[in-house]
Amino acid sequence: MLIIDSTNIILGRLATYAAKKALLGETVRIINCNKAVITGDKIVTLKKFKERRDKGDAKFGPFYPKTSERIVKRAIRGMLPYKQPKGRMALERIKCFNNVPEDFQDKKVETIKGADIGKLSDLKYLYVGDIAKHIGAKQ
Helix, strand or coil: CEEEECCCEEHHHHHHHHHHHHHCCCCEEEECHHHCEEECCHHHHHHHHHHHHHCCECCCECCCCCCHHHHHHHHHHCCCCCCCHHHHHHHHCEEECCCCCHHHCCCCCECCCCCEHHHCCCCCEEEHHHHHHHHCCCC
8 A cells, every 4th residue: 555645735736746656555544635736826826726716617527626626536547548548547546645544653754756846946836725725625
């Protein structure tokens, strides 16, 4: 089992890494999803997520999540062929958590090298937890 700490890790890089590992058959657990980072201008990013959330209707979709762990899982789903059986199975092997569950307290936690926020030249970024609060999540 692969446990990834997403604190200060860029969401797109986290999603590609987790998707590749899940497609190879590993079970992936992602902790601290609310501390993952989305790069870009704050106002534009918040506006984009708010527009996505308000799009469609409640009965027919498209359905965009409010909570930060589901935002991360949706990003990972975008990296998988989720309409095919192998993609569905890979998505089932991925679980996301906002904090560290008791089961993972003593286990080895990995981070992704080269995917942290220190790699950015400019410091325009936003935490997934802040986006979730802006959309309307109860955290």
